[in-house]
Amino acid sequence: MSPTPHNRNQTSQTTTLLILCFIIICLFPNLFHFLWNLPLTALGYAFSTSSSSSKATTPRHTPPPPPTLSSAPTMTGSWFQKQLTLPARSRGSYLITDEIVGALPELKNYKVGILHLFVQHTSCALSLNENWDDDVRADMSDALDRIAPEAGPKGQELYRHSAEGPDDMPAHIKSALVGASVTIPIKDGKLATGTWQGIWYLEFRASKHQRRLVATIQGEPKA
Numbered sequence: 563m564s565p566t567p568h569n570r571n572q573t574s575q576t577t578t579l580l581i582l583c584f585i586i587i588c589l590f591p592n593l594f595h596f597l598w599n600l601p602l603t604a605l606g607y608a609f610s611t612s613s614s615s616s617k618a619t620t621p622r623h624t625p626p627p628p629p630t631l632s633s634a635p636t637m638t639g640s641w642f643q644k645q646l647t648l649p650a651r652s653r654g655s656y657l658i659t660d661e662i663v664g665a666l667p668e669l670k671n672y673k674v675g676i677l678h679l680f681v682q683h684t685s686c687a688l689s690l691n692e693n694w695d696d697d698v699r700a701d702m703s704d705a706l707d708r709i710a711p712e713a714g715p716k717g718q719e720l721y722r723h724s725a726e727g728p729d730d731m732p733a734h735i736k737s738a739l740v741g742a743s744v745t746i747p748i749k750d751g752k753l754a755t756g757t758w759q760g761i762w763y764l765e766f767r768a769s770k771h772q773r774r775l776v777a778t779i780q781g782e783p784k785a
Contacts, residue, residue: 640675642668642779648763650770653729655699659760663753666777675748675781679761682774685733686765687740693760702764710735733766740764748781 646665648658662679663669669677681688692698710732714720721731744761747754755761765771 639780640672640783644668644777646775646777648773648775650772651763651765652770653703653765653768655702656763656765657693657699657760658763659693659753659755662761662777666779668779669748669753670751671783672748672751672779672781673784674750675779677746677748677753678743678778678780679746680743680776680778681763682776683742683771684737685730685767686763686771686773687737687742688744688775689740689762689764690744690746690755690759691762692758694758699762702762706736706739706764706766707732709739727768729766729768736764736766748779751784 644666646662648661666677679688691702711720712728712732719728723731723734746761763773765773
Protein backbone atom coordinates (compact mmCIF):
# COMPACT_ATOMS: atom_id res chain seq x y z
CA MET A 563 0.00 0.00 0.00
CA SER A 564 1.61 3.26 -1.06
CA PRO A 565 1.63 6.24 1.34
CA THR A 566 -0.94 8.90 0.77
CA PRO A 567 0.11 12.42 -0.20
CA HIS A 568 -0.80 13.60 3.32
CA ASN A 569 1.52 11.06 4.97
CA ARG A 570 4.35 11.89 2.58
CA ASN A 571 3.97 15.58 3.39
CA GLN A 572 4.03 14.92 7.16
CA THR A 573 7.15 12.73 6.85
CA SER A 574 8.88 15.40 4.81
CA GLN A 575 8.15 18.05 7.45
CA THR A 576 9.45 15.82 10.24
CA THR A 577 12.64 15.11 8.31
CA THR A 578 13.13 18.78 7.61
CA LEU A 579 12.61 19.62 11.29
CA LEU A 580 15.15 17.00 12.39
CA ILE A 581 17.70 18.23 9.88
CA LEU A 582 17.13 21.80 11.04
CA CYS A 583 17.60 20.78 14.69
CA PHE A 584 20.79 18.93 13.80
CA ILE A 585 22.16 21.99 12.02
CA ILE A 586 21.30 24.22 15.01
CA ILE A 587 23.01 21.79 17.40
CA CYS A 588 26.13 21.75 15.24
CA LEU A 589 26.25 25.51 14.91
CA PHE A 590 25.22 26.40 18.47
CA PRO A 591 26.27 23.58 20.84
CA ASN A 592 26.28 25.89 23.89
CA LEU A 593 22.67 26.83 23.25
CA PHE A 594 21.71 23.16 23.12
CA HIS A 595 23.60 22.51 26.36
CA PHE A 596 21.84 25.43 28.05
CA LEU A 597 18.39 24.29 26.94
CA TRP A 598 19.14 20.71 27.95
CA ASN A 599 20.20 21.71 31.51
CA LEU A 600 17.58 24.40 32.00
CA PRO A 601 15.08 22.15 33.84
CA LEU A 602 17.79 20.82 36.19
CA THR A 603 19.04 24.35 36.92
CA ALA A 604 15.54 25.51 37.76
CA LEU A 605 15.02 22.59 40.15
CA GLY A 606 18.37 23.24 41.87
CA TYR A 607 17.61 26.93 42.34
CA ALA A 608 14.21 26.15 43.83
CA PHE A 609 15.75 23.65 46.25
CA SER A 610 18.52 26.03 47.39
CA THR A 611 16.02 28.84 47.96
CA SER A 612 13.87 26.58 50.09
CA SER A 613 16.90 25.40 52.11
CA SER A 614 18.09 28.98 52.70
CA SER A 615 14.67 30.01 53.92
CA SER A 616 14.56 27.15 56.41
CA LYS A 617 18.03 28.02 57.71
CA ALA A 618 17.09 31.65 58.13
CA THR A 619 14.12 30.75 60.29
CA THR A 620 16.08 28.28 62.43
CA PRO A 621 17.55 30.03 65.50
CA ARG A 622 21.32 29.62 65.85
CA HIS A 623 23.06 28.71 69.07
CA THR A 624 25.40 31.54 70.04
CA PRO A 625 28.52 30.25 71.83
CA PRO A 626 29.36 31.94 75.10
CA PRO A 627 32.21 34.48 75.03
CA PRO A 628 35.65 33.12 75.97
CA PRO A 629 36.69 33.65 79.56
CA THR A 630 38.88 36.66 80.19
CA LEU A 631 42.39 35.84 81.36
CA SER A 632 44.20 38.04 83.77
CA SER A 633 47.46 39.41 82.39
CA ALA A 634 50.63 37.69 83.56
CA PRO A 635 52.83 39.67 85.91
CA THR A 636 55.59 41.52 84.09
CA MET A 637 59.19 41.46 85.21
CA THR A 638 60.61 44.85 86.04
CA GLY A 639 63.93 45.30 84.24
CA SER A 640 66.82 47.61 84.94
CA TRP A 641 69.73 48.82 82.82
CA PHE A 642 73.16 49.93 83.97
CA GLN A 643 76.24 50.88 81.95
CA LYS A 644 79.78 51.75 82.95
CA GLN A 645 83.08 52.52 81.23
CA LEU A 646 86.07 50.48 82.41
CA THR A 647 89.77 50.94 81.64
CA LEU A 648 92.22 48.07 81.63
CA PRO A 649 95.85 48.80 82.56
CA ALA A 650 98.38 48.83 79.73
CA ARG A 651 99.64 45.37 78.80
CA SER A 652 101.78 43.99 76.00
CA ARG A 653 100.99 40.99 73.80
CA GLY A 654 99.55 38.02 75.68
CA SER A 655 96.41 36.45 77.16
CA TYR A 656 95.30 37.66 80.59
CA LEU A 657 92.71 36.47 83.10
CA ILE A 658 90.73 39.54 84.23
CA THR A 659 87.70 38.05 86.01
CA ASP A 660 88.61 39.52 89.40
CA GLU A 661 89.32 42.92 87.83
CA ILE A 662 85.90 43.02 86.22
CA VAL A 663 84.03 41.90 89.33
CA GLY A 664 85.96 44.40 91.45
CA ALA A 665 85.15 47.24 89.05
CA LEU A 666 81.45 46.36 89.02
CA PRO A 667 80.09 46.30 92.58
CA GLU A 668 76.69 46.94 90.96
CA LEU A 669 76.52 43.23 90.11
CA LYS A 670 75.46 42.54 93.69
CA ASN A 671 72.26 44.53 93.12
CA TYR A 672 70.84 42.09 90.55
CA LYS A 673 68.91 38.95 91.31
CA VAL A 674 69.07 37.76 87.70
CA GLY A 675 70.44 39.39 84.58
CA ILE A 676 73.11 39.63 81.91
CA LEU A 677 76.55 41.27 81.89
CA HIS A 678 77.82 42.28 78.47
CA LEU A 679 81.45 43.36 78.08
CA PHE A 680 82.61 45.08 74.90
CA VAL A 681 86.15 46.19 74.09
CA GLN A 682 86.37 49.37 72.00
CA HIS A 683 89.45 48.42 70.01
CA THR A 684 90.35 46.38 66.93
CA SER A 685 93.67 44.81 67.89
CA CYS A 686 92.66 42.98 71.07
CA ALA A 687 89.82 40.69 72.11
CA LEU A 688 87.71 39.27 74.92
CA SER A 689 86.90 35.63 75.54
CA LEU A 690 85.63 33.12 78.09
CA ASN A 691 88.07 30.29 78.64
CA GLU A 692 90.06 28.18 81.09
CA ASN A 693 90.87 29.97 84.34
CA TRP A 694 93.25 27.65 86.21
CA ASP A 695 96.41 26.79 84.26
CA ASP A 696 98.52 29.71 83.02
CA ASP A 697 99.92 27.48 80.28
CA VAL A 698 96.54 27.51 78.54
CA ARG A 699 96.77 31.25 78.01
CA ALA A 700 100.37 30.99 76.80
CA ASP A 701 99.42 28.21 74.40
CA MET A 702 96.52 30.28 73.11
CA SER A 703 98.80 33.21 72.30
CA ASP A 704 101.24 30.89 70.53
CA ALA A 705 98.46 29.24 68.53
CA LEU A 706 97.10 32.59 67.37
CA ASP A 707 100.61 33.67 66.36
CA ARG A 708 100.83 30.57 64.16
CA ILE A 709 97.43 31.30 62.61
CA ALA A 710 98.28 34.94 61.84
CA PRO A 711 102.08 35.36 61.82
CA GLU A 712 103.76 38.71 61.33
CA ALA A 713 105.85 37.47 58.38
CA GLY A 714 106.30 34.45 56.16
CA PRO A 715 108.70 31.55 56.83
CA LYS A 716 111.52 33.39 55.07
CA GLY A 717 110.67 36.78 56.53
CA GLN A 718 108.64 37.93 53.55
CA GLU A 719 105.78 40.37 54.02
CA LEU A 720 102.32 38.81 54.13
CA TYR A 721 100.02 41.82 54.37
CA ARG A 722 99.31 45.03 52.48
CA HIS A 723 98.54 46.97 55.67
CA SER A 724 101.84 47.65 57.44
CA ALA A 725 101.64 51.38 58.24
CA GLU A 726 101.37 50.74 62.00
CA GLY A 727 104.02 48.06 62.24
CA PRO A 728 104.32 44.39 61.31
CA ASP A 729 102.26 43.28 64.33
CA ASP A 730 99.21 45.45 63.55
CA MET A 731 97.57 43.50 60.73
CA PRO A 732 97.99 40.14 62.51
CA ALA A 733 96.39 41.79 65.56
CA HIS A 734 93.33 42.75 63.50
CA ILE A 735 93.02 39.19 62.20
CA LYS A 736 93.22 37.69 65.68
CA SER A 737 90.68 40.20 67.00
CA ALA A 738 88.24 39.22 64.27
CA LEU A 739 88.72 35.52 65.03
CA VAL A 740 88.29 35.76 68.81
CA GLY A 741 85.74 38.58 69.06
CA ALA A 742 85.26 41.91 70.79
CA SER A 743 82.66 40.97 73.42
CA VAL A 744 81.45 38.40 75.92
CA THR A 745 78.06 37.93 77.57
CA ILE A 746 77.76 36.33 81.01
CA PRO A 747 74.60 35.56 83.02
CA ILE A 748 74.12 37.02 86.48
CA LYS A 749 72.58 34.94 89.25
CA ASP A 750 71.97 36.19 92.78
CA GLY A 751 74.43 39.06 92.42
CA LYS A 752 77.27 36.97 90.99
CA LEU A 753 78.56 35.98 87.57
CA ALA A 754 77.16 32.55 86.73
CA THR A 755 80.32 31.23 85.10
CA GLY A 756 81.37 27.61 85.18
CA THR A 757 83.95 26.27 87.60
CA TRP A 758 86.79 26.52 85.09
CA GLN A 759 85.58 29.55 83.15
CA GLY A 760 87.18 32.97 83.37
CA ILE A 761 87.11 36.25 81.46
CA TRP A 762 90.12 36.64 79.20
CA TYR A 763 91.60 39.81 77.78
CA LEU A 764 93.83 39.05 74.79
CA GLU A 765 96.26 41.74 73.71
CA PHE A 766 97.68 41.29 70.20
CA ARG A 767 100.02 44.27 69.90
CA ALA A 768 103.67 43.90 70.88
CA SER A 769 103.84 47.21 72.74
CA LYS A 770 101.72 48.03 75.78
CA HIS A 771 98.28 49.49 75.17
CA GLN A 772 95.62 50.73 77.57
CA ARG A 773 92.19 49.42 76.61
CA ARG A 774 88.64 50.67 77.25
CA LEU A 775 85.69 48.40 77.96
CA VAL A 776 81.97 49.12 78.06
CA ALA A 777 80.15 47.06 80.68
CA THR A 778 76.37 46.83 80.32
CA ILE A 779 74.11 45.13 82.86
CA GLN A 780 70.48 44.33 82.19
CA GLY A 781 68.34 42.40 84.62
CA GLU A 782 65.97 42.27 87.55
CA PRO A 783 67.21 44.08 90.65
CA LYS A 784 66.97 42.45 94.03
CA ALA A 785 63.91 43.34 96.07
